[in-house]
Amino acid sequence: MGTEWDLTKGVTIAIGGAAGDGLDKTGDTLARTATRLGLYAHAFNSYQSIIRGGHIWLKIRMSEKKMHNIGDNTNVMIALNEDSLERHAREVQPGGVIFFNSSKVNCDPLLVSEGVQSLGLPVKELTKPFGRVLPVMQNTIMLGALLYWLNLDFKMTEKVLADTFGYKGQDVIDQNIAIARAGYDYANENLEKSGIAWKFSGVRRPFVTGNETIGMGAVAAGLKLYAAYPMSPATSLLHWMVENSEKVGVAVKQAEDELAVVNMAIGAGLAGVRAMCGTSGGGFALMTEAIGMASIMEVPVVIVNVMRGGPSTGLPTRTEQGDLNQAFGASQGDFPRIIMAPTSITDCFYTAAEAHNLAEEFQVPVIILSDLLLGENPETIDSDALNAEILINRGKLLSEAPEGYKRFALTADNISPRVLPGTPGAAYVSGSDEHDEEGVLISDEFTNEAIRRKMQEKRMAKLDAILQSLTPPQLEGSAKAEVTLVGWGSTWGVINEAVAQLTEAGLSVNHLQIKYLFPFQAEQVEKILSNSKRIIVIELNSSGQFARHLRAETGIKADDTILKYNGEPFTPGYITQSVQDIVEGRALSLDVSEDEAGQIAYHYIRVKLGNDARPVGYEQVSLPDYDEPLWQVSIVGRKEGEPRGTLLIGVQTGATYTWQENTPEITKEVN
Amino acid sequence: MGTEWDLTKGVTIAIGGAAGDGLDKTGDTLARTATRLGLYAHAFNSYQSIIRGGHIWLKIRMSEKKMHNIGDNTNVMIALNEDSLERHAREVQPGGVIFFNSSKVNCDPLLVSEGVQSLGLPVKELTKPFGRVLPVMQNTIMLGALLYWLNLDFKMTEKVLADTFGYKGQDVIDQNIAIARAGYDYANENLEKSGIAWKFSGVRRPFVTGNETIGMGAVAAGLKLYAAYPMSPATSLLHWMVENSEKVGVAVKQAEDELAVVNMAIGAGLAGVRAMCGTSGGGFALMTEAIGMASIMEVPVVIVNVMRGGPSTGLPTRTEQGDLNQAFGASQGDFPRIIMAPTSITDCFYTAAEAHNLAEEFQVPVIILSDLLLGENPETIDSDALNAEILINRGKLLSEAPEGYKRFALTADNISPRVLPGTPGAAYVSGSDEHDEEGVLISDEFTNEAIRRKMQEKRMAKLDAILQSLTPPQLEGSAKAEVTLVGWGSTWGVINEAVAQLTEAGLSVNHLQIKYLFPFQAEQVEKILSNSKRIIVIELNSSGQFARHLRAETGIKADDTILKYNGEPFTPGYITQSVQDIVEGRALSLDVSEDEAGQIAYHYIRVKLGNDARPVGYEQVSLPDYDEPLWQVSIVGRKEGEPRGTLLIGVQTGATYTWQENTPEITKEVN
């Protein structure tokens, strides 16, 4: 089908289904197959806080060149249920294909765009030869078909399946391979070729998540104790640590809550081991009090906050960059802390390693702000991307106690040499109260305003010293560009591709990505941005936390912001479009789009009408009783298409106003 | 002694002693006497986190006009121990007097400035007629002497003593009065008259702390549940609530920790009562997670943070304005919250009342940032200052459930009408996860990006609505002044007096005090400050948290800041001096002053040498082995004045380097 494939940028496969359908395994097999063939893969899993059911939408982008985000397209779709088809079939682009289990699911041709093939695989029939097989085998059939269409090496998948199911014995492996083969063959007979012709590099590369690379970076830098309480999306870091504990020599402690977690890490840091803990926003909130303690006690400790959608429990399985304010404002009073946000999965490794060095060199708590996007979604990284030879800098750590040792000595460089507890010849108390050079409290009997002042200045002065030791921020692209895109942390990859798209579209754009949030490299950033003609800050939260931070630190007010806070990450196309809108003066509208009206209607249907209806028509109307325009959504039965009723949705507020029933077959009461 | 007393500005009495000496009672009696006579009193207690011992320095400023801070002077001193004399005697200004117990304490004449009288009261002798009396009776003697010198009405003190000791019976009252009288008479015989001649207004006025007025304001606005865990300096608010619980109809719950406290308050707020909780920085840190929950659940709740010196446990009994960052950054994600900082003890009342109205009208958590200065230190307020007739605005609260009620309805004004749990005909779940209009979770099965977006926008939009309802900030003084002083919260009173001093000194100064920290009245503040020629932000913390906030919100960078973070509040003179230094281009030095070297030396002596030595000479020197100039402090024995040794203190770092011993009589080992 004459599609021109730019395989450097890749092909994107999406799998839609419900939690418990096992589609993560399928995606994994696919991605590993690609990765072993020498392609790059980047995965993104959009899922919910639910163990079974709900809607999962897993995408994998495969490419010959390394891509740092999931991209804009959906080229292939595997639909494991009708829900997925209705939500996403239309996204599949011409030249692409939709696979579904025709023994179970109908695919309404109306949902399939022109130029898209759709192939129903008769899973029941195809698996018949294998006797009673598990429902997840539908995935394996699909996988086989997909391999055919993608023109991937079936042999490689065989090996991946052998590895994946190795622990279950040869029979299971053989069955899996045979079933995948059945799907492959069926597609071969029933599908037009895609015309995809990969250049396989043959280089086998790691396929890792940011949580894993944070783990690796930390252990490479000497991590010895990891404490955690499970919390999405940081849980997989805990699991990684537990799994590899013996191999990497790290003690792992799952504690009773995050208060315990952070205080254990601080205790361990105080004792002299490199210690880390991990959580997400809500757990981080519980940790804040202790972060101040670590700082006044001058204890090195690293706290990883893998951010998710807030506020509060919020969107536990969605990504957001919403905790900058929290990290900056953690705990009472003024004290030095470092906040850094890794900019890629590879950078997670080096950020974690650097965090441990900075923590110990400056005897401060370091907060790593990662997020669900980086933490949970794997991508292929280059095989030499991660270097275990981290230079470990333990700062002013003394192995013996000097005569007259003072733990909190006021020194010219504001760092007090550390002697670890257990060292003969010394003894001191680390206190969370203000104290003198030896640790004697000056909040109690020995009040002392002068020492207090100098202690506070000493601690705060470390921020300047830290600044000196950070890698300077780097502008990417021409200094003279018309537009400067400024992002922080995990968005580097997607902004990077948006810059390419915009450049291609003829706009001159450059890009500054901020990794070090605090202390902030204000001088350097100001210098870089002083040349910018139009600054657009891009971040994944609703108030523009970084834009505000930038203004607070430099006085620079972003000319515009591109904010997203619906739980989904940016795509390059979204940024490109938003930048073009801004540059071309198109106003941002917060109105509910047709697409969004569809989502709201789907929600209404699922909650109120059960699963057998769907929205089909959208019309904007004005009605006398409403003080805003309305989306009038027509809803029909899923099977027969019979009209069910209309739903009124506020265009401005998003409110679901009324449901007018046309037919009596509604399954649930409406009120 | 020909001193000219400006009694509108008043006279300041200081009492120095140790915790457990009972000097708070003495101060109280004095202040109440003044207050009953129709004078104004303002007290400030500088104390430590210790039950007995340590150093306490209680000051009371009495004046004919209302003064809002403790002022610059010390006119009279009552020294209950030598420590106090050595620390503070020199502060007593010409025309003043020092009282001490000559049966117990020596007063080195060197410590007494010229023009200051010192009167040793032979307490033992004077109390002999009364048999064996309690040690605290020394205070009563002093009080009597003081009354004489202050030219206060002894009768009034009799009444105050009668009230204070009423519960102990007439005998105790009589004894107290007789002993005070003995001091009075002794002073009459041995002291020159002060020449003080008050104009007593005779108006009896309340003498209250900010914690008390917050309590009063809250109950006037309908508070029904107060939850707390003891924490200085918020504890007295808890005590006030407990004491008055039955009178004001408030249920008080002391809980097991601050996590429980805030969640109880939120539960109560959700149930429909006006609920509040109080704590200080460390407890607030534990409350942060729940604040986000209150906001996403749209629950009204008021959280009082009475700030103290940080970071961490820090300086539990010292004042600071260090929790603005924490309040602003509390909890993950973006959500509306209100942060307000009362500007005076009277304003505490109205702030608390307004907080409850705002919380309920906008269904948001409100954080009140008070501090130790306001919270614990009493002052006389005008008798009609507090008005119980607070207009109670419960917002969109429905007493009955409408048909098809949706708790989280998306509405044009972004406020969803509230039906309280227990109301017949409705039922809903308030969830900390993202939810739809009815409260159904959209983080789980029913993921929905569109509804999420509108819910988040709805909540955040309340911030704009809140802004509309706040009293606009007001510039005090001429818009054309050369210098604008900007403060926030509790510093209004002291900045106000500094403005008067500066004006008197010929500088044209105006003053902007910020009460509403968030949402921030950026437009109005920008407008006001756009006319300012030189903006000086004044705040009691080390990083300039408000100055940064101002810049973040308005882009306005303060030209200068006056920051203090040694635990002591500002005095008007300190601000005046700092402003003059700034205006006249004198650079701020962070070097250790001679006075501070003295404090450091005292500390060294107390910790290392016991209590029988004191510093006498200070010299700045340079020595080859040190990379900074040094204070060389000579230390002598307290009794005999014999040289004990010299101490070297770093002028830049404040480090205590070495102690060179001259004599062998040192009581403790030095190392």
Place this chain on the structure above:
Amino acid sequence: MATVLDREQLTVKVYDGAVDPDWCPGCGDFGVLNALKKALLELELLPHEIMVVSGIGCSSNLPGYIHSYGVHSLHGRSIPVATGLKLANTDLNVIVTGGDGDGYGIGMGHFIHAMRRNLDLTYIVMNNQIYGLTTGQASPTTMKDVRTKTTPRGNVELPINPLALAIVSGATYVARAFSGNTKQLSSLFADAIAHKGFSLLDVFSPCVTYNKINTYAWFKERVYDLAEEDGYDPSDPDAALKKSFEWGDRIPLGLIYQSEQPTYEDSDPILQRGPLVKQPLGIKQSVLDELLAETM
């Protein structure tokens, strides 16, 4: 205005929540939910008289599946939120629900302190001996040596004993039930809700996805009904404590301990004035003047 149900109109379906539970098929929590609805019906409680409060976890999703007022609060904080609600409105029947991680792990402190307080709350713990929602880590009730995602070599910590903790901490109603036994479950729920004071119901509620040890079969083999044991006296704390430690081959179900003690709300003079939420707001100037006069 919304139409209000009469007590006579109550059926178990009235308590059906807005949406169906999204628990894994077979999850023990279904049994708990159904039994709770039956108990509510037995007690003839109208939806608006009920307040179900939970934390975070699979089990803590329960309030969303019941037609009543409810709060789905923070992980570990259900008890304080419920306490605030009850203090504010003593008319509400406040039922706290959640998981073993939520209640006995992160919520342990509140759990113990709530019991000594004896506020009239009913606390239902769906104890699956695992962290379900976070996909299978050890919980405070995971048995020794059991392998979970975070104890790959077997759990080395002792499980807590919620019943014993409750008895020694002053809970006035302590019972254990099993989700596989709906009848006993709903009758215990009804008793516990009717009981004045703090009641704990620890319910074995198997997690079919992440706990492959403590399955329905595992429990069925072991549990027995205390009510059928001759001479067991749930008012005897010593006997109750002993019973609370019975584990292994035989595991007792039913009412372990009950005693009559004054509740918190009975002891607080302010709450004796009636529900706070119905009290008038504000104070008179005369009261304020009195308060101020005390400072002069």
Place this chain on the structure above:
Amino acid sequence: MATVLDREQLTVKVYDGAVDPDWCPGCGDFGVLNALKKALLELELLPHEIMVVSGIGCSSNLPGYIHSYGVHSLHGRSIPVATGLKLANTDLNVIVTGGDGDGYGIGMGHFIHAMRRNLDLTYIVMNNQIYGLTTGQASPTTMKDVRTKTTPRGNVELPINPLALAIVSGATYVARAFSGNTKQLSSLFADAIAHKGFSLLDVFSPCVTYNKINTYAWFKERVYDLAEEDGYDPSDPDAALKKSFEWGDRIPLGLIYQSEQPTYEDSDPILQRGPLVKQPLGIKQSVLDELLAETM
């Protein structure tokens, strides 16, 4: 380098802290401090081998008064901090000290979970049945009906029973002592520190300033030494539980319960390699490559 003491040079004065305690004269905590020093001497521990960890409170000021390593951490968090220290350096003798508010109030959750973990920590609670440092509010051990600043009409909540909680939660050494009885105190301290596993020492340590009920005299009238009771067997948990509830006219002091159980550190293979703080830092590229290979 600093000179290091020999074990033979140890005297009780060696353990004197940099400053004198600032407790109120007569405070029970003096007795605890002195007894602790004696116990350290008896065990011949050098100052650098000792790590004393506390929270916040009058009693929590104790580490500042002992010449040893110490941490004066956050209110309620001494146990987790101590846990981290011990995990990081199993060579240290980690002693946790604090108050009843610190440990049984805000710290309750950590307390229970530490006991089931059985890490080798010694936990000394200076139980004065009041919040001392914050000037006299009810604590979790304040007796019923006692008036404090926050219970002006008498405390309406049951006090917790720390001994019973410890026994049912898996503590392997549980004792009670009285600050007025230094001899027993220091011998129990020495035993508890020597004991392998989690030991709890609940010490009546009167607050002379804010608790006018539970005074020295009050205790002296009531306490008796369990060691002198015939036939008391501290290895019997049932007897221990019973004993833990004895209160009123007679209050037992001494070792209530002890058992030998594997400690946490014995069960963790990583800790078996020796103190973490002495392990080499970092990993080889080959190990990293192995970790990466697993992802391919």
